[in-house]
Amino acid sequence: MAYETYTGVVAREVDTGEADRYLTLLTVERGKLDCFAKGIRKQNSKLASQSGLMTYGEYQLFQKADRYILTSARALESFHDIRADVVKCAYAAHILEITRDVVAEAQAFPEALQALLNSLHVLCYRDLAPEFVTRVFEIRILSLAGFAPVLDRCTICGTPVQARDSLGAGFSVHGEGLVCGGPCRGQASGRVAPISRGAVRAMRYVAECGAGEIFGFSVSKAVSGELANIVPEYLQYQLGKEYKKPGEAERYKAFERDMIKVMENGRAYGRRGGQ
Numbered sequence: 001m002a003y004e005t006y007t008g009v010v011a012r013e014v015d016t017g018e019a020d021r022y023l024t025l026l027t028v029e030r031g032k033l034d035c036f037a038k039g040i041r042k043q044n045s046k047l048a049s050q051s052g053l054m055t056y057g058e059y060q061l062f063q064k065a066d067r068y069i070l071t072s073a074r075a076l077e078s079f080h081d082i083r084a085d086v087v088k089c090a091y092a093a094h095i096l097e098i099t100r101d102v103v104a105e106a107q108a109f110p111e112a113l114q115a116l117l118n119s120l121h122v123l124c125y126r127d128l129a130p131e132f133v134t135r136v137f138e139i140r141i142l143s144l145a146g147f148a149p150v151l152d153r154c155t156i157c158g159t160p161v162q163a164r165d166s167l168g169a170g171f172s173v174h175g176e177g178l179v180c181g182g183p184c185r186g187q188a189s190g191r192v193a194p195i196s197r198g199a200v201r202a203m204r205y206v207a208e209c210g211a212g213e214i215f216g217f218s219v220s221k222a223v224s225g226e227l228a229n230i231v232p233e234y235l236q237y238q239l240g241k242e243y244k245k246p247g248e249a250e251r252y253k254a255f256e257r258d259m260i261k262v263m264e265n266g267r268a269y270g271r272r273g274g275q
Ligand SMILES: [Zn+2]
Pocket: 154, 155, 156, 157, 158, 159, 179, 180, 181, 184
């Protein structure tokens, strides 16, 4: 029997019983922990306001055998502005899902948690495209988890690739990174995507920079497009899982904007028609 306090992020909620919920916490101290939050869905629950999905906080857990029970919670950052935006929410959910998959049960992985928090913070408070934030996060988490792509040489023949940039080097999304032009390109299994020197530089920066610096750079629209063409597929291949595209929410929002416009135009037309 013991009480312990953990610092971390609520990464999943699963309702159970009449008013209870299981929470998956990603903690600094012990990696992924599932805990039981009794009565959290009752109207006057003190826990509810402090431990919503995505909230970073301090969580006191009571351990009984191999089970954790949430006894108190104190939110340090709830990322309110992400919750209020359907597109940001979709990207944040995607980022959370990947972190959940990469962080193991009861095994500290503070670097992964820091990448998660940096990304949620930027998504919430900085004016960067959610898709770009997500690509940066994906490259970083892959590197931390040991899946950093090879970006300085051809993964097939070993020749340094930077210098050969213009000779048709590409990125093997089902391989481990760069392939030089010529015969190596043909030997790569799966799709080989075109990649520019700028995209290579951006990926290397994110993979190798200091922990708090992953967003300390910017890229052109073209490079951002290249990353979108490469990174999600590389990530799915490396982690062996198909992730839902958070971009769906973006399309939904665009559709919603169009509908509002149509309705407003309709009203304006109606007013004119009535005069
Ligand atoms: Zn080669």
